[in-house]
Amino acid sequence: MKNFQNQAKIIKVSKNIRSILFAGLVLWMVSIPVFLIPFIFLPKEKMPSSMICEIGGRVLLASLGLVVNLKLFRFFDRLKNGHLFDAQTVGNLDAAGRWWIVLWLFQGLYYQIEYQFFGHVMVWGGSGLFAGLILIFVSWLLKEAQELQEEQELTV
Amino acid sequence: MNATDVSPKASARLHRIKIVSRIARLGVIGFLLFTIWFLSRVWIFQGTPVLFDKLNAASAKAVHQYPLFLCAAILSLITPLILCVWYWKLAQLFHYYERGLIFAVKTIRCIKFLGLLCVINWMLVSTIHLLLQDQPSPSQPMRRLEFFSFDFGWGVDFGPLLIGAIIVLIAWIMDEGRKIQEEQELTV
Numbered sequence: 204m205k206n207f208q209n210q211a212k213i214i215k216v217s218k219n220i221r222s223i224l225f226a227g228l229v230l231w232m233v234s235i236p237v238f239l240i241p242f243i244f245l246p247k248e249k250m251p252s253s254m255i256c257e258i259g260g261r262v263l264l265a266s267l268g269l270v271v272n273l274k275l276f277r278f279f280d281r282l283k284n285g286h287l288f289d290a291q292t293v294g295n296l297d298a299a300g301r302w303w304i305v306l307w308l309f310q311g312l313y314y315q316i317e318y319q320f321f322g323h324v325m326v327w328g329g330s331g332l333f334a335g336l337i338l339i340f341v342s343w344l345l346k347e348a349q350e351l352q353e354e355q356e357l358t359v
Numbered sequence: 360m361n362a363t364d365v366s367p368k369a370s371a372r373l374h375r376i377k378i379v380s381r382i383a384r385l386g387v388i389g390f391l392l393f394t395i396w397f398l399s400r401v402w403i404f405q406g407t408p409v410l411f412d413k414l415n416a417a418s419a420k421a422v423h424q425y426p427l428f429l430c431a432a433i434l435s436l437i438t439p440l441i442l443c444v445w446y447w448k449l450a451q452l453f454h455y456y457e458r459g460l461i462f463a464v465k466t467i468r469c470i471k472f473l474g475l476l477c478v479i480n481w482m483l484v485s486t487i488h489l490l491l492q493d494q495p496s497p498s499q500p501m502r503r504l505e506f507f508s509f510d511f512g513w514g515v516d517f518g519p520l521l522i523g524a525i526i527v528l529i530a531w532i533m534d535e536g537r538k539i540q541e542e543q544e545l546t547v
Contacts, residue, residue: 209531216528223521282528287535340383341529343376347461348536355543 210285217282224276231269238262253320260313267306274299288349293342300338307331377457384453391446398439431490434483441480448473462537470530477523485515 238261241254278295286292310327317323448469455466 209534213528213531213535216524216531220521220525220528282532287532288539340376340379343372343379344456344461344533345536346372347376348533348539351536351539351543355539355546358543358546 213287214283214285217279221276221279221283224272224279227272228269228276231265231272235262235265235269238265256316257321260316263309264306264313267302267309271299271302271306274302288345288352290349293345293349296338296345297342300335300340300342303331303335303338307335373459373461376461377459380453380456384450384457387446387450387453391443391450394439394443394446398443427490431487434487434490438480438483438487441476441483445473445476445480448476462533462540464537467530467533467537470533471527474523474526474530477519477526481517481519481523484519488515 238258241250241258274295278292278299281289281292281295307329310331314323314327452466452469452473455461455463455469460466
């Protein structure tokens with residue numbers, strides 16, 4: 204009975220987080236074409252190289268954000284469907300962590316360029332790196348559970 | 360073969376988890392010590408926190424806002440303490456992993472506590488922000504583009520609340536893992 208209650212709670216919370224991540228996914232998908240609007244409508248002669256650099260950076264940032272968001276969305280989607288310890292669930296979490304670290308690195312580079320060339324003061328902390336490493340670590344722990352479950356299924 | 364016997368692949372991963380946990384524990388303890396040193400430097404050597412200063416309150420828009428300042432000051436003293444407890448609990452969690460206690464009850468309790476601390480901290484920070492909403496902002500605006508940041512223009516970031524919920528969710532998932540491990544031990 205307690206086991207069932209825990210599963211139900213996981214599914215319920217995962218469903219809510221999945222919905223939030225879905226909204227995030229839509230936002231990222233909308234933001235990428237929005238960032239590209241000047242590229243499409245402005246003539247190339249009127250676009251300074253600094254602007255191209257800024258827009259390109261934003262598009263890349265948004266794309267990386269989209270990938271992290273997508274991996275997390277898939278992870279919570281699988282949790283919502285009750286697949287707690289399987290290779291795909293764990294793989295999605297691991298990939299989200301790795302992409303988050305890539306996003307963090309790119310954010311640092313982009314903010315540095317923004318500061319050097321445009322004087323924008325941007326806050327870049329270690330939270331992205333920390334979150335990425337924690338996700339990878341949790342995926343290792345889940346891999347342990349996955350193996351336990353596989354052994355259990357083989358035994359039964 | 361008994362329940363504690365593991366395959367070489369799993370054993371290698373467990374060994375890796377233990378090594379990483381040790382490094383992480385030392386790193387977190389380092390962060391904790393740095394935070395304590397930093398806070399004591401601010402509070403002891405630079406006097407009382409700036410919000411307790413009545414002159415500072417008087418320099419704000421209205422003197423009658425001083426009780427709000429005081430409230431926010433008291434709350435802002437609690438948040439660094441919560442941060443220290445969070446670091447301490449995280450170090451404890453890595454200590455459990457270092458000992459190989461991945462799906463133990465105390466490990467799961469520790470993860471849940473970390474999630475709850477995140478939520479409590481979010482509540483305190485949001486309250487402080489709402490209390491000081493009318494205060495002047497810094498002269499140079501700082502732009503922020505955080506991934507897990509949900510500020511809907513009210514100045515309250517819902518990201519930490521979501522992170523707290525995710526940590527509690529992970530604790531529940533680990534609890535499921537614990538049940539599988541217990542079943543496995545009983546079966547073997």
